[in-house]
Amino acid sequence: MKRRVLILALAALLAVAMGASATGTREAASTVTTVTQLCWDRGQVPSAEGDITKNWYTDFVNQKVAALGLKVEFKPVQRNKEAEILPTLLAAGNAPDICYSYDKNLIVQFALDGGLVDFGPLMDQKSARNLLGYYRSEDLKAGQVNGGQFMFRYMNTNDGTLSLTWIRQDWLDSLGLAVPTDLDSFTAMLRAFKTKDPGGKGAKTVPWAVKKSTNYWDNNVMPAFVKDKPVGEKMAVPSPLWPEAKDALRYMNQCYNEGLLGDLILDKDDTLFKQKFVLGEMGALTDVAHWPFHSAYGELYKNLQKNVPQAKIVPATPFRKASEENWVALFRSEIYTMSFFSPKNKTPEAAKLAYMDWLASPECVNAVLYGVEGRDFEIKDNMPVKLESWNKKVSWLQPQYGNVSMRAFWDRPEIKLPTEMDFPPYQQLWLSANPMARRGDHPWARPEINAPTPMAVKYTAQITSEWNNALPKIVTAAPGKFNAVFDAAVAEYRRNGGDAVEKEARELYRKIYGK
């Protein structure tokens, strides 16, 4: 008898557990549709402003979209575990209506799995006025998978964070050298740094340093060895398989063995790298253009000048062909652009499109980048200038709420867009570096391939990671061993899927772009 009661109790418990009690009830909207948008909460909203779900910006958004019959709620998702959290939310049907991510491959996978909204059929001149006005045809094409418009993304053009080489101007001056513009003069400069020790740091001197060389050997060093223009089918091939890869790495290896390239490739969190720079021991470094200035890295140039008052840095691009146009940053292994997408769910697709369209409007884009005119910025000499409240109210918008565009648009034609008026007191230096780092238009980029790439999905993560592990061994190989180490690593890369990835990439390139 008692046992039966027990069993019944357990069964009841299970029944309750398995019983469907849906959560996340959305109030049945009568005339107003609620659309949810993803945001990345990085903890940057100042307490005085509210929090990520309610502040002046969320109020502003709701005020503006009310005219469209919409209400917007922001759902924070933590960015740093996005790869695990976002798919889980999607699988449970709990993801926001409008999402965005940097990981295009993931989104393509979602689209192929049939989980995303295809906005194509819904878009016309009326419903997608802003979207069609902002995105060019190649941007729209880049967001398509098998012809369906599943993503909205802009092609990454210039943003000043591309990389170049910073050199200690005071060292050059004391040696009477000019800023190197090609490989030979660069190498000669490095040798001079080593033997003549202009910084007075003795054995601690690091003539040239590349942090996390995994990212810069192909972006920066390899262009020096590429003789043909960077167009065509070969742009789709992964960089380790380029014939010039060996030349680039051999150069780095030779520099390393001569003591010209620093042993900092193992420095995971850049502590030693920053330390050597800030103590004035580094002669040249190849990294992103804003690295010495940005506060997120610790305002390193400022700190360098505190330790070594006479230190001065100058930008250079010694790896680019002197006679050709700007080939710096030949291609990036990941194009960091925000791709917006929408999972299929109960929210009406027309409402989602309406909101997405509003996101592409000048009203929204300008607000996210500059805030409210008069309060956060003003126009001076036809240039927008940030005011004091910009930091308090606007600086945390774009990194957390995303933006379809990194460039503001103004409906006043006489307004010139500034090229990053940041980093006082180094504005001029930064501005001079900017055009060098800028890539111009995207023909130099990796071609977009938005067809299904099963081989790439299957192998890329693993072979890239193994290649990244092999790189330090290649660069630091003993003089006689370089060939063996490099060849073995490339052979391994090919064997573990690199060949399949290359073949697929070439075939798809031909299919999409012709010969």
Place this chain on the structure above:
Amino acid sequence: MRTAGRSRAVGGPQVLIRCLLILSSAVFLFPFLHTVAQSFSDPRFILSGSVFFLPRGPTLDAYRALLKDLSMLRSLAFTVELTVLGVAVSLVLSTLAAFPLSKPGLKGRNLLLGAIVFTMYFSGGLIPTYILVKRLGFLDSLWALILPGAVNTFNMVVMMTYFRGIPKELEEAVEVEGARPFLVLLRVVLPLSTATLATMVIFYGVGYWNTFFSGLLYIQDPKKYTLQVRLYQTLDSVDTMINGQLLGASDREVGSSAKLVAENLKSAMVVLTTAPIIVLYPFMQRYFVKGATVGALKG
């Protein structure tokens, strides 16, 4: 408070032992002192690598920034609530499981224990658990952070082992007078188990205090971010390093974020998260000694 009858090393050997322990304490302590020193130092000196065990360019900036932040304090309060509630739930459940399972004569015990240990190895993973929590209506609540992991099998097994070790005679003495198992548990076993209970409070407590991933997954209300989640948001640059390693440089992302992440901020956070535990533990420690009354009862 010496335990009667136990002769410990004295004289020469005691000196040696103490020396060894002092040495090891230094090894344990210095890195922590280093972190504390960094938390009070000017970022410039940290970047130059010149901070060791004493702060340089002393500043309270990092702590001021952390403690002035309302959202940080809110996360602190929420995490305290989570920890207290969670430890209570986990302790009760674990004890209620460990005690019966420590009885060798209980029918079905091996089967049950096997089924429980099985779950240490096989689990459905994130998606099914998330869907379950969603269906039960706990999303975005404190309970989502407590219930799915309320019983840690490892901890429960340790408790069970401890209960097994309690001499049967002590329990039988009370059972003979007609006491039911509940009473035996409350009157005899628990008072003798303060050591293991204290251990469990610490283990579970630290676990709940450091709740991170479930906080990321189940919570979307900023008022309910746990401390670790909140800290990680500010430490984004560190994780950028971690992610950067896998996904390629996200320096471009940094370009768009104007937030200052001071080096001393990272250290200050480590200190803040650890401080409560360090403060609390000595209070728990005395319970380790209390358990030594086993012998007294026996006599």
Place this chain on the structure above:
Amino acid sequence: MTDRAARRKYWNRNRDFYYMLLPVVGFYLLFRYGPMWGVLMAFQDYNIFKGIPGSRWVGLEVFREVLGNQGFWRAFGNTLRLNLLDLLVGFPAPILFALLLNEVTSEGMKRTFQSISYLPHFVSWVVVYGLVVDLFGGDTGLFNLLLGRLGLGQTGFLTQPSWWLAVYVGSSVWKDVGWGAILYLSALTAIDPQLYEACSMDGAGRFKQTLHVTLPGISATICILLILRVGHMLTTGFEAPFLMGNGMVSNVSRVLAVYIYEVGVVGARYSYTTAAGVFLSLGNLILLLLADWGTKRLGGTGFFGGSGA
């Protein structure tokens, strides 16, 4: 007495125990067995939008893909190597430390030493990595500076596999010896002091007392922990090997946790990660059972309470 009567008697005496177990059984049923259907992902080409019902079944194909990969087995070997080293060094360490602490005559000192000893447990691996670099990294690491002063050459502590292993295991031990000792210290308090009296009256010195009283006294704890440790031989954490590892030592530092993360988690390949997890869990479970059997054979207490003694 009759069968029925015997059962009635048993139930009357022991039903409290079953009532106590009720909420816990409910917990495991609900939160552990409830979601277990996720394991089926390992046998499908899992589509997160279609769920289990809508995804294609592929039998053992995913397992074939996981196990047919050389990288997987290399990571497997690395995991085993790290865990074995950790077992050899990291398992006895907390025991010895607890015994050492136990010898201190002053309670106050004992408590102080203990409090200090578990501080490293709370230092996150990111910070530990930073410290390791400060001490062992490149030519600016403290140790290499010292070696330089003494006229001995520089050593690549973090770039040579064998040294790296030593540094890795050393940091793991440093981090957890104090924390791990907590369990043993609480077990030590349960030892009946009269046993020590009896032993010392027989003329045994301190060391013999440790051998004959202390160790057997905590042997149950040691056995359980050992069995559980062996039952995790095929898995490691993620943070530690990931942060401490680097390209030069990737041949030993690339463990399964990192490998599976890179290949499976980053691309949201649930079928892959689930299949790998199932395989490894199976292996761990087998090891657990073997360890349990082995421990009982050698006279210790098994997991399920039996003993060969």
